[in-house]
Amino acid sequence: MDKWLGAAAVCINEQNELLMVLQGKPEEKKTWTVPSGGVLEEESLEQCCMRETFEETGYLIRVVERLRTKTGRIGKTDIHVEYFSCMVKGGSMQIQDPDHLIHEVRWVSKEELNELELSFSEDQLFLNHMLTKKNEGVDRA
Secondary structure, three states, rough: OOOEEEEEEEOOOOOOOOEEEEEEEOOOEEEEOEEEEEEEOOOOHHHHHHHHHHHHHHEEEEEEEEEEEEEEOOOOEEEEEEEEEEEEEEEEOOOOOOOEEEEEEEEHHHHHOOOOEOOOHHHHHHHHHHHHHHOOOOOOE
């Protein structure tokens, strides 16, 4: 059984918008997700989260806290993804993805989020909750 370990960044700005990327292989339909990707050898989950966000969006981030763990299986591969609350601390919006899978970067409101086709539909409720939580002023990030 193969295993895949990854990290995902949940970055919410001061306007209560979520950082999202439009992703997909050239032949695939493009869908939206938070910046994320697989851990490289000798890399921590937090380091993976920071690297992937920089590659996909151009932003330098600080990991604040672990939010949730998502596990599952795709084919014969066990998937384990850690989601982190993150804050942008520098950089500027630009795609520099070495895999050429990112096609657009955007900050989206809760209303816009609900209109987007997500790569992982199971993330919809969680991401909506994070935007609601931030809007209520109880987010520690």
